[in-house]
Amino acid sequence: MKSLLILGAGGFGRMIKETALALGYEEVLFLDDTAKDDDVIGRCCDYHLYHRDYSVAVAAFGNNKTRLFWTQKLLEEEYEVPAIVHPSAIVSPSVRLEPGCFVMQRAVVNMNTTIKMAALINSGAVVDHDSIVEEGAHVGLGSVVKAHCVIEPGRKVEAGEVIFSTRRTIEGADSRSLEDAIYAFGFGDCCSYVKPFGEGHINETYAVYLPDENGNDVPLFVLQRININVFKNPDQVMENIFGVTEYLRNIIRQDGGDLDRESLSYIKTKSGDTYFEDEKGQPWRCLHYVPNSVCYQQVERPEQFYQSALSFGHFLKQLGDYPADSLYETIPQFHDTAKRFRDFEDAQRKDVKNRARLCHPEIEFVLSRKSDCNVLMEQLEKGVLPLRVTHNDTKLNNILFDKDTDQGLCIIDLDTIMPGLACNDFGDSIRFGASTAEEDEKDLDKVHFDINLYEIYVKGYLEMAKDVLTPAEIESLPWGARLMTLECGMRFLADFLQGDVYFKASYPEHNLVRARTQFRLVKEMEEQFEKMHEILKKYC
Numbered sequence: 001m002k003s004l005l006i007l008g009a010g011g012f013g014r015m016i017k018e019t020a021l022a023l024g025y026e027e028v029l030f031l032d033d034t035a036k037d038d039d040v041i042g043r044c045c046d047y048h049l050y051h052r053d054y055s056v057a058v059a060a061f062g063n064n065k066t067r068l069f070w071t072q073k074l075l076e077e078e079y080e081v082p083a084i085v086h087p088s089a090i091v092s093p094s095v096r097l098e099p100g101c102f103v104m105q106r107a108v109v110n111m112n113t114t115i116k117m118a119a120l121i122n123s124g125a126v127v128d129h130d131s132i133v134e135e136g137a138h139v140g141l142g143s144v145v146k147a148h149c150v151i152e153p154g155r156k157v158e159a160g161e162v163i164f165s166t167r168r169t170i171e172g173a174d175s176r177s178l179e180d181a182i183y184a185f186g187f188g189d190c191c192s193y194v195k196p197f198g199e200g201h202i203n204e205t206y207a208v209y210l211p212d213e214n215g216n217d218v219p220l221f222v223l224q225r226i227n228i229n230v231f232k233n234p235d236q237v238m239e240n241i242f243g244v245t246e247y248l249r250n251i252i253r254q255d256g257g258d259l260d261r262e263s264l265s266y267i268k269t270k271s272g273d274t275y276f277e278d279e280k281g282q283p284w285r286c287l288h289y290v291p292n293s294v295c296y297q298q299v300e301r302p303e304q305f306y307q308s309a310l311s312f313g314h315f316l317k318q319l320g321d322y323p324a325d326s327l328y329e330t331i332p333q334f335h336d337t338a339k340r341f342r343d344f345e346d347a348q349r350k351d352v353k354n355r356a357r358l359c360h361p362e363i364e365f366v367l368s369r370k371s372d373c374n375v376l377m378e379q380l381e382k383g384v385l386p387l388r389v390t391h392n393d394t395k396l397n398n399i400l401f402d403k404d405t406d407q408g409l410c411i412i413d414l415d416t417i418m419p420g421l422a423c424n425d426f427g428d429s430i431r432f433g434a435s436t437a438e439e440d441e442k443d444l445d446k447v448h449f450d451i452n453l454y455e456i457y458v459k460g461y462l463e464m465a466k467d468v469l470t471p472a473e474i475e476s477l478p479w480g481a482r483l484m485t486l487e488c489g490m491r492f493l494a495d496f497l498q499g500d501v502y503f504k505a506s507y508p509e510h511n512l513v514r515a516r517t518q519f520r521l522v523k524e525m526e527e528q529f530e531k532m533h534e535i536l537k538k539y540c
Contacts, residue, residue, distance in 0.1 A: 003027040005057035005079075007044050007070045009035035013060040016102065019086045029054070044070065048077055056080045058100055059118065064154045068136030071100035071118040083115070092129075101133075110147075125157075130189065148189040170194065178206065181223055181284035184269045184276035192217040198295070203227050203415070207289065219289045221267075226275065226283045230502060231415055234283035236328035238274035241266060241285075241414045244322065244389065251318050261290055261402075262410050293400040293409055298438055302456050303406065304396065305433045309460025311399050311408030312391070312429055316422060319389040320468045324419040327389065334392055334416060335424045337487045341366070341373040347494040355497050359512055365519050366490050373486070375479055376421060384472050390420030395432040422473050423480030426461060430454055430481035431488055435521055440514050447517045449524035454481070455535045462539045474540055478532040482525045489518030 004025045006013050009032035017028045017039075030040045031047055042050065047057065047070075057079045059070035074081050083097035086104050091097070092111040101115045104122050110129040115121060119133045124142040127133060131145050134153040139145055141159040148165040157163055171193035173179040182188050190210055197207035197219075208221040226234045248263040259265070265288040269276045275285045299305045333339045348356060348363055356363060379385045391398070391411060398413045432439065434453040437446040458477070466474065495502045496511035505511055525532065 001026050003029070003054055003056065005029055005031065005047075005050060005054040007031045007047060007057065007059040007074070008061040008067075009037060009040050010060075010062065012062040015104070016058065016060040016084055019084055019104070022087050023084070047074060047079075051077055051079060054079075056082060058082065058084060058102075060102070062138075064118075064120075064136045064138050064156060067100075067120070068118040068154070075099060075117075089121075098135075107139075116153075119151075122159075165189070172206070177225070177278040177280060177282055177284075178223075180278050181225070181276050181286075182208065184271075184284070185221070185223070185267065185286045186270045187221065194223065197222060208286075218291075221286055222289050223284060223286050226285060226415070228281075228283065231330055233328070233330060234275055234285075237330045237415055238266075238283075238285060240327050240330060240417045242274055243326070244319065244414065244417050247322055248318060260288070261293070264288070264290070264410060264412060264414065290400050290409065292403045294403050295397050295400055295412070297397050299396055299433050299453065302453065304401070305453050306456045306460045307401065307406065307408040308396050308399050308429060308433060309457040310464055311411060312394050312425060313461040313464025314408075315391065315411045316388065316425065316465045317468050322389045324387045324389045327417065327419055329418050331416065331418070334418060335420055335484070335487065336377055337373040337483050338377045340487050340490050341370060344490045344494045347497040351497060353497065353499045355499075355512075358509075359493065359496065359515075362489075362493055362512070362515055362519060365522075366486075366493065369486060369522075372483060376423065376476060376483060379472070379476065380421060385421055385423070385476060386470065386473070387419040388422050390418065390422065390425045392416035392418055392420050392425065392428070394425045394429040396429070397432075421476070421480070422465070422469055423476040424484055425480075426457075426477045427480030427482070427484030428488070429461075430457060431485040431518070431521065433457060434481075435517070437517065439517060440510060441517055442513050444516060444520050447520045449521045449528065451528055451531060451535075454532060458535055459539050466540065474536065477536055478525075478529060481532065482522060482529065485518050485525065486522045489515045489522065492518060 002025050004020045006016055009030035020028050031042050031044045032040050033043050057074050058081055059067050059074060061067040071081060081099040083101045085091055088105050089103045089107045091103055091109045094111045095109050096114040098117040100118045102120045103109060106124050107121045108126045112130045113127050114132045116135045118136045120138045121127060122141045125139045127139060127145045128147040130147055131149045133139060133151045136154045137151045138156045140157050143157045143160055144162045146164050149163050170182060170191050172195045173182060182191055187208055192209045192211060194206045194208050198205045204225040206223045207219040208223050209217045210220045212218045231237045245264055245266060249259055252259055252262045267286050268274055275283045277283050296304055344366055393413060393416045400409045400412055402409050434450050436448045436450050441447055492511045493515035500511055503511055
């Protein structure tokens, strides 16, 4: 006969008797210190006397302390102390039920939750996923414990009360906005720590560390705050990014590639949005970290530059059939060099920080090249050059390389994905990668345009993209290099004149130094322009 001994014959004990009978127990008897009913066979202290006749027992007291005390006594006596779950309750198979706990009528306990020893989940209560109800606690009638909560030992959650998760401290989350973003993407209860990541000029970026299957903390996600001073419509930025990356994943899947490493993979918030907006109105986005990868800030070996050419050429080829006109122009006229010249003239005329007096030679350098700024835009307006899906920031440090093979893996920093000219993407790579010095090198004697690196890039880029590009686009590539370098120098100089409102500056003259390096490269490109065209013909 299946028998159960219950310590406590009060109202709760009687409820447990009904539940036990519904669960198939045939004989249910009580021990109680005051009750005198026929089914009460002794006092609670007699529990050790009845162990010979009854091997299964529970302590069913409404008082949390009493229920826990007697449950511990029963376990010490080596009774079998089961968890009692009413047949009408809904309990996930992944829930851990410890000895002597109770889940009553129509209660709901969701996945990955732990109900510890002698805890009580009363009728109609809900305990959501990944929560812990500690020893001897009581979740009252119709109350709700939300996900990722911990109910302390012996605590009583009153009837109808709603318990929200208490945030844990996350090391490295030094602002409320960052902490909110971590929770918005669902990492708040498992994140080990966060720390700054990358060397970008525009966005604030963090690596999110979580435990792996071995318990080691590893970077699994990258969290970024989008700079709304630059990207004023983050919804459009993210719609472009999700559209392009999901399209690329399909291409990579068809080609049998590695979906986790050959394209960035962005995730949505817990509420299904493409980004999270914090209480200050700042947007945050999240993507998967690409393991075993490295990002180079400068060309260290010619092979790296060749690999970057293959990567950006392949990127253009992969998106050859993507409808460019479906993308938002998130920064209007971003690479309209004629407009950039007009913007520069405006910044120079206003001189709001009184800095023009510090850079007269650089200002004259730009003004003397006004006619060059129209070359590509006139070809676009005449239909000679088509619009394509372009990255618009094709520096070497926007490529992830495999740490082991040093081959290009995927293109990153997709904020500026927009309709644009292929020659501008090509040109921005040359501007950055065919220089012998870093972008902010103060000693201009170290800054030169390396024609050999230019040739290496032309070779790799056309190996991937020449079948996609039109003859006119191929012919425009050297102009792209020359004008993207001039345009970037204009932007650095204009930002210097305006007080460093766009690019991050580490010291007051930082953007002026950057402008000077670009103008040195422009001058040397002009001197070698004919040779640049000859190299292009060689690989066509």
